[in-house]
Amino acid sequence: MSFGRFCGTVIASLAVAVPLPAQDLSVSAAAGHARYADSISGTSGTVGVRLRLRSPTLWAALEAHHARFTSGTWASQAATGILAVRPLSRATALGVRADASVNHLEGGLWSGVASGGALAATSWQQWILSVEATAGMVRRVDETSDPVIAGAARLSRVMPRWTLGAELAGTYSDTARFADATLHAGYRDGLLTATALSGVRCGDLGGPPWIQGRIEWQVMPTAALELAIGTYPEDLTGFTEGLFFSAGIRIGTAASAPTALTDRSTRVDPLPGGSVRVSFAVPEASSVDIAGEWNQWTPVPLTRVASRRWEAVLRLVPGAYRFSLIVDGERWVVPADVPELPDGFGGSVGLLVIG
Numbered sequence: 456m457s458f459g460r461f462c463g464t465v466i467a468s469l470a471v472a473v474p475l476p477a478q479d480l481s482v483s484a485a486a487g488h489a490r491y492a493d494s495i496s497g498t499s500g501t502v503g504v505r506l507r508l509r510s511p512t513l514w515a516a517l518e519a520h521h522a523r524f525t526s527g528t529w530a531s532q533a534a535t536g537i538l539a540v541r542p543l544s545r546a547t548a549l550g551v552r553a554d555a556s557v558n559h560l561e562g563g564l565w566s567g568v569a570s571g572g573a574l575a576a577t578s579w580q581q582w583i584l585s586v587e588a589t590a591g592m593v594r595r596v597d598e599t600s601d602p603v604i605a606g607a608a609r610l611s612r613v614m615p616r617w618t619l620g621a622e623l624a625g626t627y628s629d630t631a632r633f634a635d636a637t638l639h640a641g642y643r644d645g646l647l648t649a650t651a652l653s654g655v656r657c658g659d660l661g662g663p664p665w666i667q668g669r670i671e672w673q674v675m676p677t678a679a680l681e682l683a684i685g686t687y688p689e690d691l692t693g694f695t696e697g698l699f700f701s702a703g704i705r706i707g708t709a710a711s712a713p714t715a716l717t718d719r720s721t722r723v724d725p726l727p728g729g730s731v732r733v734s735f736a737v738p739e740a741s742s743v744d745i746a747g748e749w750n751q752w753t754p755v756p757l758t759r760v761a762s763r764r765w766e767a768v769l770r771l772v773p774g775a776y777r778f779s780l781i782v783d784g785e786r787w788v789v790p791a792d793v794p795e796l797p798d799g800f801g802g803s804v805g806l807l808v809i810g
Contacts, residue, residue: 499522548679573587617642619640620639793805
């Protein structure tokens with residue numbers, strides 16, 4: 456997968472990643488097959504580093520890879536993305552984002568993309584709708600550059616184990632104008648995470664539909680096996696469409712156990728229409744969020760209803776859900792009066808029982 460497309464998926468990946476310290480910093484080693492432009496292709500060994508930071512209102516990612524091909528040639532890639540969001544209510548938010556990526560091939564050939572813009576999002580029950588507009592510059596492998604404008608609309612449905620979504624995006628530059636339609640799905644069950652994506656393009660740079668799949672299996676608190684395969688389309692920087700395959704291991708830092716709340720005051724009250732009101736006693740906090748597997752660990756703000764009590768209304772069917780609270784945007788805590796379970800990354804989470 457070229458980093459021209461990675462730049463556009465950084466924020467979407469963060470939105471469904473489990474926000475635990477084990478994912479903050481990691482290194483990887485893999486072997487596979489890929490094609491970079493028309494000049495470098497074949498089997499390669501790859502090493503990489505990834506840094507991800509997250510708070511309830513700020514997401515950031517930095518990733519870099521260096522691939523050495525069996526032919527003796529090499530290619531280096533780096534990408535970064537940042538998203539800042541300001542909630543306007545429980546269901547709406549506004550934000551700004553910025554992305555950049557660069558590709559450097561042996562022989563001095565390089566390309567890159569940088570863009571920034573604004574987005575708006577709203578949610579209803581398990582549905583999330585977001586729209587965004589960005590503007591920036593692209594530098595192609597043929598050493599030409601152009602301004603580029605893009606817009607996208609995304610619709611996602613978040614469930615306890617599944618995330619489903621669709622996206623329609625348009626891109627405009629002096630030399631290329633096209634629209635992409637993509638579908639994606641994600642599944643998480645314990646130590647296993649699987650994602651799949653398919654897309655089709657109309658307009659310039661069109662070609663056959665593409666499909667991508669990725670599986671990650673957490674074999675140890677600090678190690679995961681990764682497998683990725685698929686195709687990718689041509690992009691603005693001059694990278695042609697092709698096939699990629701990689702298999703490797705990622706090593707990261709282990710999560711420390713969240714701080715436990717000593718107050719035994721977790722409450723779950725059923726409401727009409729299939730919703731529940733959950734509330735917790737959290738002393739000396741200026742903000743409290745709840746994150747759980749019902750929405751792929753996306754933090755949801757709680758509302759202060761008393762000096763020590765915070766609550767939220769969630770639409771959850773009867774069952775048991777892993778969750779954690781985030782106090783003041785940085786401290787992960789588990790209430791003392793709920794069961795505690797391993798999180799698969801060397802730490803622990805709480806178990807919220809509904810019904």
